[in-house]
Amino acid sequence: MSTMPAIGEKRARFAWANDAVEHLKQEIDKLRDAGSLSIPQQPGGWWHQYVCPHHHTELMFDHLEVDASEFHCPHGCRIEGEAYHGAWLVFKHQSLARIALQNAAVYAAVKDETYAQLGKRLIVEYAAQFPQYPVHPEAQSWMLKGRAFHQALTEAIWSTTLIRAYLLLRDAGVTFNSEEQKAVDVFLKLLAGSMEEYRHILIHERKNAENNYTAWLNASLSCVYAARGERAALETLIEGEGGFKHHLSIGVKPDQMEFEGSTYYHVFVLRAYLIAAEMAQRFGIDLYACEGTAGQSIRGMLTALAELADERGALPALHDGPLAREPYAREIAEIAEQGLAIYGIAGLAPVAREAYRQLGGAHQLEALLYGAGGTAADPTPAALMPRGARLFADTGFVVGRVPGNPLSFLADFGEHGGSHGHYDKLHLTLMHPELTLTPDQGMVPYGSTLRKTWFAETASHNTVSLSGRSQAPHAGRCVHYEETDSQVYVWLQSTEAYEGCTFDRHLLLNGEWLLDWFHVELEEGREACIEWWMHPAVEPRAELRTELGPMPPLLILERELPVIGSLPSSDGSAHLSYSLGKDEVFHTALVLPGDELLAVQTPGDSIDPSEPLTALLHRRSGRKADFIHIYRAGGPAHLNWLGGNEIGISVPGLPAGSARIQLSQEQGLLFI
Template sequence: PRILYNQSEIEAWKKDPQKTKEIEKIIKQADSIISEPLYVPDKEGDWIFYYFCPKDNAMLKPVDNEKHICPVCKKVYCDERTIAAYRTVINNKLDKDAVTVASAFAFTGEEKYANRVKEYLLKLAQLYPLFQRHDRWGRKGIFAVVGGRRYAQNLDEAVSAISLANAYDLIANAKCLSFEEKQTIEELLKNIVREILKYEVFHGGKNNHQTWFNAAYAVVGVATGDSELIKESIYGKYGLLWQIENSVTSDGLWYEGTIAYHFYALEAIQYTLDAVKVIGWDFSKNEKLKSMWLGPINMAYPDGKFPVFHDSDPVELKNYQKFYLWAYKYFGDKLFARYAGIQIPDVKNVELKSTNLSGIGVAVLRKGKNNNEICAMVDYGIHGDSHGHPDKLNIVLFANGKEFLLDPGRISYSVPEYNTWCRTTVAHNTVVIDEKDQQPATGKLLFFDDKHDYSACLVSVDSAYPGYILKRFLVLTEKFLVDAFVVSGKEKAKIDWIIHCRGNIAESSQNIAVDYLGNKNGYQHLKNVKKLLSISEPVIYEINQQDKKIKIYFLNNSDSSIFTGSGIGYHLKDEVPFLMRKKISESAVFITVYEFMCDSDIQSINILPVFEKNKKLQETEAIALKISFSEKTIELGFDFREKVSKLETSGKTFERFFFNIKQ
């Protein structure tokens, strides 16, 4: 064996007392597997997410091969799509079991384990040519260009091929395998990846599917001694080196903009690198490759958790310790050991600072120390391809040890709400125009500054809504965040500013229930809606999250309607409050101040005019704020325009931005 383990590693494991229990566990699992008769489905499988109840997002349970039940709502599914998805569940388990049983052979040398794996692989060799190419949308044959044979997509075929090749590699020297049987199995493995290679062009080459295709080429190539497949995995048209240059941003982040898919792609890359290392190919000096383990660190909140941008899930850095252990061994960088949970003297974690991740297009603002670390992020950059969401200028906020403003991520591909909520603009902390979703867009950074007292940025996008320019200016201090959102257009429209807040909203008694805010584009999921009857300046809300809280000040509220209610968070039963401001106008300026102190210290907030050569500018061009505290006053000036010039407010002259503290 050379891939999953080599012989020297196997012998070292057998001699290591700390590995004894792990080996015993593998053998016990293998014994349980081979005690059952081998059943291999002789029909094609379908997409795994079709084996979930769309109402409850619960994985179904088989009553038998033809009947499946939701463990939550008890609905029974007998349709062909569900049955085919169950075949995929079985196939996934068979592939995983093959690796377990083959590992038991590697550690014991007992032929009974190798015999079971051989039986499985030879059975697949018989069935594979009989499977019809198909995809999860029902297309068949040559029309299913992104589909598969045994599985419904090439991605699953690639993941399967890696497991099958690893299993074969572990039993290749078993006495029970004849030369002809080896040839048959190797031809099976090659046929699977040749089929993938034939259709890979239809996937575009850039996304995470291709990363797994490359891993399959590498692992199967090494397992079967096929040098052309190995070369394809690294140097092919869409090989690993091409992907590193085209799919990894300058920040070391996967271009799809989601932490979940960053590490999913990284897992495949590790398979590829492990496989080609067997033949002496080493890429540990490639700095852009190495940056893929550094990039996510800069995206983490102070507590190590990640914002759930785009098609991602709520995860944290420590969930990926095994990735950093792999990186430590491969690159030899002691920094990675820290994130693998290994304490090394004189090696510290990366110091997290405010930064503009220009490649992916996320501005990260950080302030505070120790237990008072605060972080705000705004997503202004690349859309993220098929895993991106219509959410330009979406923000998230971490303060007082908690995430207060959140992005729902993807919830699950198996529920309708993935499309009707997660992939809508109103599900995010941004602006919606005419209750429609943004178009896929890429924004830009106009300003970024990080000083002792503040971190600030100005971002803009002009293609999310044709005819409208959106701009967002953020200023973060240890005590508060100023959020100025500007919408500029030529035609009157409904402009909705919305945030989704983790915690409980201390609501005004002057609210009236509203039936609904809309019936499509995500608005149908906004529930428990109430409208504020009396609007003051400012309107103040308090968000309580256990023993932590923040205060939110709405300013510039003339001609606005303000609503509260609840939307969907990280899962279907996760009810998250929202705050929405509505205006009907050609343009709007929404000013919000988030105060982090448990005991409020803000006494007043005033909006001040800004002048250029004694001419007062419109609020969509520039504004100033005066925030008064009990012992000091902070003055801020904002120039929202593309081209800056000298401006004046309250006797202060500035360009783009100023921040002044008066004791």
């Protein structure tokens, strides 16, 4: 492991660091000149309510606003109401804490007293105001209540930013007079009391120590103890029940994924761990190298993200979590920079670059605070070692990659994920270097009604549902996983999605194509409409048969989805393609007698659900179904049904890409 150079040293060594300082100064100056660096006297609410009730998009936030009573959706809606104002206040409080840290970083870089005083003023004003905030009377009953926010969780996150700003100013030689220090001390005492009380409730009363809340309560207390120089208290926190070491052992699975199976909450908990490690390092305690009882570690968690990311560095939105949003991109940049600086995990460089791309491309505070060099900030991608396949056996994810094939896949067969889980077992994400073609569409803010009526449900994922109903919460299993130099084969199974029904999804990736064979079988005496869903991120190119006139909409989860048309088959196959920048991906579906292949209009992704997408629905009514699809980049691959659970695959002009494959109920896919 390496250590991060100081901010002033970075500025002296790297041109991007100078650029970052100038950019950050300009942001601060603009806010100061607009008079928007005054802390609100009201506490914040719940940020998840900051969502348009009509379009289900997150409402816009302007950092320059001093206060707001009207809130704008990207589509022009103007929303009013106390819940929205409370959510806006969350963004404002978090923004000001970040600006305090930004001022401290700029001062550490250039020693301009203006920025030291601005940062100190925000810290002291918040410290003085904090006792005036009530323990939030409007918080929802399930929440651990905060003072400055509805949730103690939000308060813990906000407090770490503010205390890091305080510590950075102190490190840079800034002093606080006795009155200022007294306000800070009162703030730290009240905050510590709240965090310690809520840890007790969560760990000892609710018996829920593995909760992601715990990681953030620990992080907040780590900052308090570092600010007060309380080594013994920090050591007790690290070693005790629900402390850093215990949480790492129970909140992270042995395959290094956070226990809920959500990429977003994995990043969320990892960020809290890194803050706790940063505070412990101040006492010479090394948590960066700490391991849980099954080998869980910060390094392992960071490496897992590098392996899950697509070729551009974008992280998949597995289970609850956004596809993309500005605060999340900052969090990703923060942990990726540390993964590069501390552990040298080169695979995180694309992840950091993608985060900065989402933030507009400018060098950010995260690079200045945590970066160790030019790797992540350099817009030119560094050469990376090719990544192979990986089975996350404990969490239930599998990533398939084969040298020479630009297509790769990610499938989800693991545990439901609790309150942050989706009804999506055997979901398939198909990836290409230009774009993730069939992503998990992510999750809208929890205040949106679409959270539980679409985005968590089966029909919004690339898997199978029965008769318009969602799967039961359950875990599937990996029956077989095989990786060689030339192919990856995975057999995934679910027996609990629906009573009396077995799903088997077979995925075979080689240097030329990806075969997806999804077999569904119900018990004798049971029948259903068996529905195979695929949600491409780009409009499919295909011939649509619409001359039969308007088709009745589908009723899925009490939602009517318009049917745009059906896809005709020739020689028993339907042919589609997707334009992905410089490349094209070809998709062939085997359409057996009795099958129906439809184009269906659905809500859009979680960034903007109001922009509809075109989904593919391959369905068949009865007791059994075989949905057989093949994907190839650059040219089509053809499928033929040969009978007896046997198919033929052929690639025009490429005899070596052809194959005959049989599905055996006992042995899976067999080459014959």
